Amino acid sequence: MVDLTFLGAADTVTGSKFLVETAHRKVLVDCGLFQGYKVLRSRNWNPLPVDPASIDAVVLTHAHLDHSGYLPLLVKNGFSGKVFCTRGTRALCGLLLPDSGYLLEADARYANRRGFSQHKPALPLYTKEDAVRSLKSFSPQKIGKRIAVTDNCSIIFRYAGHILGAATVEMLVDGKRIVFSGDIGRYDDPLMFDPEPVPEADYLLVESTYGDRLHPGLSPQQELENVITRTVARGGSVIIPSFAVGRAQALLFHINAIRQRGALPDVPVYLDSPMACSATDLFCQHAEDHRLSAAHCRDAWDDVIYTRDVEHSKRLDTEPGSKIIISASGMVTGGRILHRLKRYAPDHRSTIVMAGYQAGGTRGAALLNGAEAIKIHGDYVPVRAEVVSLDMLSAHADQHELLRWLGGFKTPPSRCFVVHGEAESADRFRLKIAEQFGWETRVPEHGERVQL
Structure with missing residues (x-):
């Protein structure tokens, strides 16, 4: 059996973390920070329900902090495996993660100086030094090439549009094909390539940031x-x-x-x-x-x-x-x-x-x-x-563009999980997928674990 646990981006649009677990291996897809409401940000301080030292590898869809920003803390708390990502993602994380650590330290110093924090003293979630140390774990890869992540797990990155280096992830683990959309970009964008279609999946996790709305048709x-x-x-x-x-x-x-x-x-x-x-x-x-x-x-x-x-x-x-x-x-x-x-x-x-x-x-x-x-x-x-x-x-696909990307599957998934969206957006998009494609689709809860 393969277990999938939603450690983030379930019922919310931030904190992407999806744990894929077999009898002998654990792979974490995305490792993001929670952002926004204080109740969400407080989750960044809670220990993960899985020991970071027990995770064999991390796979990143892209570099935005809600997908990568927890990595320095994961490494600090014991993760010692490789972080697989595209070359563009590695380059951007080399900027984003140290900057994130620097800002966390600066905010803590400012809070202590001004005395407006409830914590005495205010501490950063992690430091710039922690972030720089985490970069040593990165293993940048080519897009379109099958990559061995563990002895029973391999992945293929495909262009997702969105930002430099952003990719969808097709994972083959113990014979099951799981696709993670990451963040899907816009079609006909003047800068980024169109999102690349994925031919098949047994299970699909699809983002829903703009799953309930359309972008204005304005220049x-x-x-x-x-x-x-x-x-x-x-x-x-x-x-x-x-x-x-x-x-x-x-x-x-x-x-x-x-x-x-x-x-x-x-x-x-x-x-x-x-x-x-x-x-x-x-x-x-x-x-x-x-x-x-x-x-x-x-x-x-x-x-x-x-x-x-x-x-x-x-x-x-x-x-x-x-x-x-x-x-x-x-x-x-x-x-x-x-x-x-x-x-x-x-x-x-x-x-x-x-x-x-x-x-x-x-x-x-x-x-x-x-x-x-x-x-x-x-x-x-x-x-x-x-x-x-x-x-x-916006660099995010809207509802029509997300449905267009889903239409690229030649073999539809047996189950589809709608993630990375606010509750209303995710649920409306769930209904739209079921209506248009007839797929078994649901919105998982934070911390939920399912068997595939």
């Missing part, structure tokens, strides 16, 4: 142009919270295209995130993982001002004139965007552009829901700026 460039033009006309700045990996590069691509058409007002564009700057460099170095050539990449980012150092970043709050600032993090959970919002959210002339999914309980979700103030560093900051949502910039 992201036209909408961005409209927002920038009206904001600059009233003397404000455009502040865009952005995931450093994937979303930031897409935003730069679209802003550059607007500039090339001569439609961009004469304002500077700042990429206010050291990690986003480095991720943009990596995007150019891994041209095999996306549609753009290395030369096209360099041209697209040519007029962008990178603010890598802290002092340059701080000056953005005092420099006169309108500007466009792309800053991490995408759901406003930490990083430099907090400082930018403290300065620009109270400014009625400015605009905050939400350019992707916002998990419940995050500041990003609060902004989208019309919050009059958001709590930053223990203080409430009034929100007087215009807040705009540009869902069409």
Whole structure:
């Protein structure tokens, strides 16, 4: 028998962790952090129901922290196996994980200095040093090649779109074929390849981030142009919270295209995130993982001002004139965007552009829901700026695109598990799959264990 345990991304959209267990082997697919509501974030501090030292291998679908960000703690707590991933994922994790550790340490120091934490002293979940140490476990692999993970388990990575290096995972374990969708990207995306179809599965775990909705059929460039033009006309700045990996590069691509058409007002564009700057460099170095050539990449980012150092970043709050600032993090959970919002959210002339999914309980979700103030560093900051949502910039497939990917299976799964979605989204998508394909489909519960 093969057992599958849902240790994360069940009834929620974060914390992806799926344990595949046979009589003699344990493989963990994804190793993500819980984000959003405090009740979810508190799970990061709870010991796993499986001893990390007993896990033989980890397989990552992609580098976003809700899929990879728990790895430093797993290694710290005893995991000593290999972490299998694509080359693009390894490159991005080399940025994301140490940065995550650094921010966790910085947040703990700030909380102790300001005294607003309930814990005395506040401690980081893990450190930058823990994250750097975990990178030694990585074993980057080619997409499309069958890879032996253990003596009874092998995998194939296929392009998922979404971000650099993102992949679906087809796992063959003790004769059973289990497919993990990871996060499915958009079709006809100007940067990323289309999600690659998977021919067959005995069991399928499919994400449902946007399983209950469709992206607006609007041009992201036209909408961005409209927002920038009206904001600059009233003397404000455009502040865009952005995931450093994937979303930031897409935003730069679209802003550059607007500039090339001569439609961009004469304002500077700042990429206010050291990690986003480095991720943009990596995007150019891994041209095999996306549609753009290395030369096209360099041209697209040519007029962008990178603010890598802290002092340059701080000056953005005092420099006169309108500007466009792309800053991490995408759901406003930490990083430099907090400082930018403290300065620009109270400014009625400015605009905050939400350019992707916002998990419940995050500041990003609060902004989208019309919050009059958001709590930053223990203080409430009034929100007087215009807040705009540009869902069409999302790197996640919507319901129609997810169904299109599911339609690629020549041999349908005997069971389908809908994961990585808020409860309403997951359940609506479950019903849609059952209605359209007639598959046995259900939404698992957190911590649930099933026999395959």
